[in-house]
Structures are given as C-alpha cells and as structure tokens.
Amino acid sequence: MNDMPLEKPQHRIAVLADQCVQCGLCLPVCPTYALDGNEAESPRGRIAIAAALARGQVLPSPELREPLDHCLGCLNCQRACPAGVRYEELLIETRALLGPSPQRPETLLSLIKRPKLNRWLQWLARMTGAGYWLPAILGGRKLGAWQSALSLLKGVERPARISTAAEMAPSTQGTIALFPGCAASVQDSEAERAAELLLAAAGYRVIRLPAFCCGALDWHDGAADAAGAAAVQVRQAWANTNADYLVTVTPGCLSALRHALPDVRVDDAYHLLAERAEQLRFRPLPLRVALHVPCTQSNVARSDAVLTDLLQRIPQLNVLRLSPPPYCCGAAGTHVLQFPERAAPLRNDLLSQVKTLDVQMLLSSNIGCRLHLAAGLAEQASTLPTMHPLTLLAQQWERVL
Structure with missing residues (x-):
C-alpha cells in the first residue's frame, strides 16, 4: 500500500476505506439508510464511493457526491463497526478532497459563525417576527437555507436566567476553560452559565474563552482551509489559559476541539461533574421529561450514561430516554440548512416518540438538535418546552451550607 501512486490525501482515504470488510453491521444503525433503503446512502456505500474517488476510478459528479453530502456524520456506524473503521476521519478527508457542496449557504454560515452579529440579527428577527412571515415570501433552493434558519428561531423559549454569583467552596480540582463556541454562545448562554455554576460547585475553577467558531461546521462540510484556521484560533486561545481541561456545553464541537488540541483533555461538562457528583445536591422536581x-454526545463525548445518572440525582424527576440508533434528529451541523426536506422526517420520527411518552419537557444537549426539535414542536402547535440538561440541573442545584 505504501507504493500506491496516489497523492497523500487520496492515499489516506484509500487506506481508511480498505479497513471496511463490507459486513453490513453498520446498516441497521444508519439513519439515512433507514430513510432511503438505498445502499449508496449507507456507510459501506459511502466508503465504496470514497475509495473509488480516491483511486481515480470515477470522477466527481453531483450524483456521486450527493450520498456523501447527505451523511449526517452521526458516527453510529463507527461505534458499531467490528473492524474499527475510522469513518469520521474518512468522511472528513473525502469531503475535504471534494470541497464544500455547491448548495452550502456560505453567507448564512458566515453570519452564524460571528456571535456578536448573530446575536444582533436574531434579536432583530424576533422583534420583527421574521421567523413567522419571512419564510413565506422566500423561495428557491438557494434561499431554502435561510428559510430553515428562520424556522429554527420558532418555539425556543428563554429559560430563567441563572446567576453564577453564589459563593462557592474554594477551587481544588483544577482549572476548566469553558469554550463558548459560535451559535452556542448565543442560543446556549444559559447552559454555559449553568455549566459555570455546577462546575464551580463541584470544586473547579472556571474561566471563559472568547466566543468564536471551533471549525466544526467547516470540517463537516469539507471547507478544510476555514476549519484549519479555526483550529489555529482554538490553539491560540487555549495557550493563554493555563487551564487543565477544555469544556464545551455543545457535544457537536468536541471533535473539532479535540482535533485542534490532541494532547488536552477536551470534554463536555458531564464527565467532570460525575467525578465530583458527591459535592452536588439538588432540589426535588416532580416532572416527567424526555431525554434526547x-x-x-453518544458517539463522541460518550457521556450519555453519566448524564442520565446526574439527572437521576434530582429527586422525583422521571427521565425517559428516547430510542437509540438508528434514530437521529437530522440537524447534523449544516444538514438541516442544506437538506431540510431530509431533516424533517428524521425529526418527525423522534417527535412521534416524544408524543407517546406524554412528558412535560424535552431535554437535549446539542444546540442544533434542540433548535431543530423545538421548531418541529412549534410546527405541530406543541407548547412542550425544550431545555439543555445543564440548565435544568443548575435550576435544581441546592447549595449545601
């Protein structure tokens, strides 16, 4: 294989693809295969396409790249694979080789990745009600992403503001740098305050990094240069912290942050909180909640079990987890913006589960997922509130004197 007459990126893709033994155990856990029943829309079908492109056996075409663009990057397949195929790496390399899709909404994403401008535009949209009337007058494929983005503003309620001013015990467990991100720093600001409060209560010192994009949206879409520039910015911000851990409240950022800082412990808050769970006390809450x-979170952070344990520390809280793979809400980075017609049925499958559970709240840790699910609930005229689990934990936290 070392003598393969391929350029370095193509060589890596071919080597990664050769790890696949075509056993098909990935098929039952793939949301897009469940949606289409089409082998090209399955992990092993995409691996075969990537290998053929890397070896020059086929030329890039809209028909060939479409299944690669449709991939959610959920990594259910990678977790199920008995051969240890590094599917995430293969997908990122192949998308970088092809470059971003022609349907990628570059202008919209440039706004999303700029938190201050994003915050101002969202305020303007809410004040004018643009999320309700503007989609009706927009049309055409190129404007579809803007319609989807505006629809995500519907149905999201602002939770009660969490104060982090409470006096805490001395910090003894090290310093955590909290990474705000781009969209999360705007839409998940309460969850970030909640993380600060809970981590400080558990004995950590928490500092904040500046708000900017980690590069996940660009890695996901094959915009390698922009993703590389974001990784440099992450390393520069981290270098000034002298922190022991880097934490994000959005598991969708984890892969990009870990890629930028391979020698740093990069995690969501749940593992660190679980290690100090005996320091935390919570007030009772007689509520029935669905956990998405x-x-x-399941396949990268792998913190779903510790999150469930933390929520179960709230007395009287009844937590009902939604079904495991192949279910995916369809948000998947920019997927909901580029392919809303595919994201909608995936979301509707999950919301039908929520309806059967007869719950009073829906919890989800990822900002894109929660906005997507909340928009679906709003379309169904549902008043079911959605919330980040950290926000709920912080609201029920009880200071021990």
Whole structure:
C-alpha cells in the first residue's frame, strides 16, 4: 500500500476505506439508510464511493457526491463497526478532497459563525417576527437555507436566567476553560452559565474563552482551509489559559476541539461533574421529561450514561430516554440548512416518540438538535418546552451550607 501512486490525501482515504470488510453491521444503525433503503446512502456505500474517488476510478459528479453530502456524520456506524473503521476521519478527508457542496449557504454560515452579529440579527428577527412571515415570501433552493434558519428561531423559549454569583467552596480540582463556541454562545448562554455554576460547585475553577467558531461546521462540510484556521484560533486561545481541561456545553464541537488540541483533555461538562457528583445536591422536581441524546454526545463525548445518572440525582424527576440508533434528529451541523426536506422526517420520527411518552419537557444537549426539535414542536402547535440538561440541573442545584 505504501507504493500506491496516489497523492497523500487520496492515499489516506484509500487506506481508511480498505479497513471496511463490507459486513453490513453498520446498516441497521444508519439513519439515512433507514430513510432511503438505498445502499449508496449507507456507510459501506459511502466508503465504496470514497475509495473509488480516491483511486481515480470515477470522477466527481453531483450524483456521486450527493450520498456523501447527505451523511449526517452521526458516527453510529463507527461505534458499531467490528473492524474499527475510522469513518469520521474518512468522511472528513473525502469531503475535504471534494470541497464544500455547491448548495452550502456560505453567507448564512458566515453570519452564524460571528456571535456578536448573530446575536444582533436574531434579536432583530424576533422583534420583527421574521421567523413567522419571512419564510413565506422566500423561495428557491438557494434561499431554502435561510428559510430553515428562520424556522429554527420558532418555539425556543428563554429559560430563567441563572446567576453564577453564589459563593462557592474554594477551587481544588483544577482549572476548566469553558469554550463558548459560535451559535452556542448565543442560543446556549444559559447552559454555559449553568455549566459555570455546577462546575464551580463541584470544586473547579472556571474561566471563559472568547466566543468564536471551533471549525466544526467547516470540517463537516469539507471547507478544510476555514476549519484549519479555526483550529489555529482554538490553539491560540487555549495557550493563554493555563487551564487543565477544555469544556464545551455543545457535544457537536468536541471533535473539532479535540482535533485542534490532541494532547488536552477536551470534554463536555458531564464527565467532570460525575467525578465530583458527591459535592452536588439538588432540589426535588416532580416532572416527567424526555431525554434526547444527540449523536455526538453518544458517539463522541460518550457521556450519555453519566448524564442520565446526574439527572437521576434530582429527586422525583422521571427521565425517559428516547430510542437509540438508528434514530437521529437530522440537524447534523449544516444538514438541516442544506437538506431540510431530509431533516424533517428524521425529526418527525423522534417527535412521534416524544408524543407517546406524554412528558412535560424535552431535554437535549446539542444546540442544533434542540433548535431543530423545538421548531418541529412549534410546527405541530406543541407548547412542550425544550431545555439543555445543564440548565435544568443548575435550576435544581441546592447549595449545601
């Protein structure tokens, strides 16, 4: 294989693809295969396409790249694979080789990745009610992403503001740098305050990094240069912290942050809180809640079990987890913006589960997933509130004197 007459990226893709033994155990856990029943829309079908492109056996075409663009990057297949195929790496390399899709909404994403401008535009949209009337007058494929983005503003309620000013015990467990991100720093600001409060209560010192994009949206879409520039910015911000851990409240950022800082412990808050769970006390809450575990939380952070344990520390809280793979809400980075017609049925499958559970709240840790699910609930005229689990934990936290 070392003598393969291929350029380095193509060589890596071919080597990664050769790890696949075509056993098909990935098929039952793949949401897009469940949606289409089409082998090209399955992990092993995409691996075969990537290998053929890397070896020059086929030329890139819209028909060939479409299944690769449709991939959610949920990594259910990678977790189920008995051969240890590094599917995430293969997908990222192949998308970088092809470059971003022509349907990628570059202008919209440039706004999303700029938190200050994003915050101002969202305020303007809410003040004018643009999320309700503007989609009706927009049309055409190129404007579809803007319609989807505006629809995500519907149905999201602002939770009660969490104060982090409470006096805490001395910090003894090290320093955590909290990464705000781009969209999360705007839409998940309460969850970030909740993380600060809970981590400080558990004995950690928490500092904040500046708000900017980690590069996950660009890695997901094959915009390698922009993703590389974001990784440099992450390393520069981290270098000034002298922190022991880097934490994000959005599991969708984890892969990009870990890629930028391979020698740093990069995690969501749940593992660190679980290690100090005996320091935390919670007030009772007689509530029945549905827990949506985002794919990245299950397959990248792998913190779904510790999250459930933390929530169960709230007395009287009844937590009902939604079904495991092949279910995916369809948000998947920019997927909901580029392919809303595919994201909608995936979301509707999950919301039908929520309806059968007869719950009073829906919890989800990933900002894109929660906005997507909340928009679906709003379309169904449902008043079911959605919330980040950290926000709920912080609201029920009880200071021990």
